[in-house]
Amino acid sequence: MNSGVREVCKRCTVIGGSGFLGRHLVEKLLERGYIVSVFDILQGFELPGVTFHVGDLCDRQALLPALQGASVVFHCASPSPASDDRALFHRVNVEGTRTVLQACREAGVQRLVLTSSASVVFEGTDIKNASEDLPYARRPIDYYTETKIQQEKLVLEACDPGRGFLTVAIRPHGIFGPRDPQLVPILVDSARRGKMKFIIGFTLNMITLAYSPALLSWRAEGRVRPRELTPSCPRQAYHITNDEPVRFWEFLSRLLVGLGYEAPRYHLPYRLVYGLALLLWLLAVLLRPLLTFRPTFTPMRVALAGTHHYYSCARAKQELGYRPLVSLEEAITQTVRSYPHLRLGA
Ligand SMILES: NC(=O)C1=CN([C@@H]2O[C@H](COP(=O)(O)OP(=O)(O)OC[C@H]3O[C@@H](n4cnc5c(N)ncnc54)[C@H](OP(=O)(O)O)[C@@H]3O)[C@@H](O)[C@H]2O)C=CC1
Ligand SMILES: CC(C)=CCC[C@@H](C)[C@H]1CC[C@H]2C3=C(CC[C@]12C)[C@@]1(C)CCC(=O)C[C@@H]1CC3
Numbered sequence: 001m002n003s004g005v006r007e008v009c010k011r012c013t014v015i016g017g018s019g020f021l022g023r024h025l026v027e028k029l030l031e032r033g034y035i036v037s038v039f040d041i042l043q044g045f046e047l048p049g050v051t052f053h054v055g056d057l058c059d060r061q062a063l064l065p066a067l068q069g070a071s072v073v074f075h076c077a078s079p080s081p082a083s084d085d086r087a088l089f090h091r092v093n094v095e096g097t098r099t100v101l102q103a104c105r106e107a108g109v110q111r112l113v114l115t116s117s118a119s120v121v122f123e124g125t126d127i128k129n130a131s132e133d134l135p136y137a138r139r140p141i142d143y144y145t146e147t148k149i150q151q152e153k154l155v156l157e158a159c160d161p162g163r164g165f166l167t168v169a170i171r172p173h174g175i176f177g178p179r180d181p182q183l184v185p186i187l188v189d190s191a192r193r194g195k196m197k198f199i200i201g202f203t204l205n206m207i208t209l210a211y212s213p214a215l216l217s218w219r220a221e222g223r224v225r226p227r228e229l230t231p232s233c234p235r236q237a238y239h240i241t242n243d244e245p246v247r248f249w250e251f252l253s254r255l256l257v258g259l260g261y262e263a264p265r266y267h268l269p270y271r272l273v274y275g276l277a278l279l280l281w282l283l284a285v286l287l288r289p290l291l292t293f294r295p296t297f298t299p300m301r302v303a304l305a306g307t308h309h310y311y312s313c314a315r316a317k318q319e320l321g322y323r324p325l326v327s328l329e330e331a332i333t334q335t336v337r338s339y340p341h342l343r344l345g346a
Pocket of ligand 1: 020022040041042056075076078092096116117118172173175181182
């Protein structure tokens with residue numbers, strides 16, 4: 001292979017590369033010698049070797065220059081799941097993804113890796129060791145999930161090995177780790193406001209999570225191209241987790257205690273809290289023209305707190321060679337260490 005060809009093979013674009021997962025991915029790709037372009041609505045950081053393209057992914061003209069010459073595109077952009085702006089979710093996750101697909105084809109991109117979510121099958125009821133064969137949620141719990149389902153379908157249906165365009169969706173679940181803007185910050189904010197004293201529902205519900213650095217080291221190795229991706233087996237989604245189911249409340253308690261806060265200990269009935277969360281959500285929608293407030297305990301969060309939701313990543317292990325690189329124990333230790341500013345009293 002001459003150096004020109006090698007260079008083209010190693011060129012990639014990370015859409016949403018300024019975000020939590022996207023930025024970790026950019027760093028790993030650089031370590032592995034990729035030439036990286038980032039496309040994001042804002043430039044979140046500066047790194048030698050990274051070219052930034054600032055724009056909205058719904059704008060094909062803005063997107064195209066960022067994709068030129070890339071053999072692989074990682075799509076990691078989405079509005080925050082904390083938002084309840086249905087129109088925004090639809091515009092970015094559904095219409096925006098159509099635009100990404102169109103632009104990829106125009107730019108001659110060969111592989112598109114979507115960061116979907118394991119929550120595309122979650123309806124608020126128990127999920128135990130689920131494989132990817134579980135159907136999509138018929139009644140998605142929020143707009144985020146509703147549009148992640150549509151997004152994943154669009155991307156997988158666009159897979160066209162005959163034309164040399166391969167698509168794959170990875171489905172992480174509850175990503176955490178250094179710089180995570182969601183799980184640990186929301187947890188600490190709730191603890192600081194005295195809202196983390198309660199255990200919702202029963203204490204034994206298990207979940208799986210995905211520790212970002214471990215997830216990304218693997219992903220950036222280019223193992224995202226399924227070996228079996230052939231015309232007879234073109235559409236693939238893969239659960240990616242730490243592969244160590246843990247009790248939800250034990251996991252949260254270890255993070256809280258590690259940061260100096262008390263673990264939750266008083267019990268509240270699941271149905272009561274879920275009902276209250278629904279009521280608050282409804283009030284927030286109805287009162288929106290007059291006042292804006294964002295309840296901490298959304299129906300989705302309460303459902304996640306009170307049910308089993310653990311996923312099997314056997315398919316990714318078998319077909320993609322996936323292995324979680326860090327134990328859950330180590331992942332929690334590293335995460336706690338990375339948030340000195342969120343410790344009690346800091
Ligand atoms: N975090 C988690 O637990 C999980 C996340 N995922 C998925 O992983 C992906 C990455 O998530 P995460 O890193 O946590 O999210 P972040 O919000 O940290 O990153 C997403 C990035 O995309 C940007 N973005 C949003 N809208 C647009 C747009 N219209 N055009 C260009 N860029 C845009 C965001 O900018 P801005 O911040 O300004 O909006 C942000 O920089 C998402 O697809 C998410 O659905 C899946 C499972 C779990
Ligand atoms: C109710 C409670 C005690 C909340 C504190 C922790 C939560 C903030 C997180 C626990 C599980 C997380 C999670 C997500 C966001 C943050 C939590 C609710 C996602 C909804 C993020 C986006 C996804 O694609 C799925 C995630 C599932 C787990």
